[in-house]
Amino acid sequence: MTNFKQRVISCAKQIPRGRAASYGQVAAAAGNPRAARQVGGILRTLGPGSKVPWWRVINNQGYISIKGNWNADKNLQRELLAGEGIEVSDDFRVDMKKYRFIFN
DNA sequence: ACGGTGACACCAG
DNA sequence: TCTGGTGCCACCG
Structure with a gap:
């Protein structure tokens, strides 16, 4: 578990109920504003059962960009x-x- | 160590 | 507003 991954997870957990944050926001909070793409990949690898509210993390356009068999x-x-x-x-x-959600 | 990959963001038309 | 192209960087084989 690399440091960055752990940081992303930590930041994602900070998102309160009823709020949403973009991948870029989480990446920035994690310390790498340019690593937004990795955030998605990390959340995907966490898989179900994780305590991370991955559903509150969406792209900056405001929609869910899940691809493939993740329709469900x-x-x-x-x-x-x-x-x-x-x-x-x-849509x-x-x-x-x-x-x-604004990170402090 | 190297190159391909991708739940993205940003800028230009 | 939407589409397309470009840049970015951690993860995995």
């Missing part, structure tokens, strides 16, 4: 976000202006 999880993510009060459109889009 994509739908699940929408359910989770909706359960926290975050509105998700039919899986989230209003980041309203729900964006």
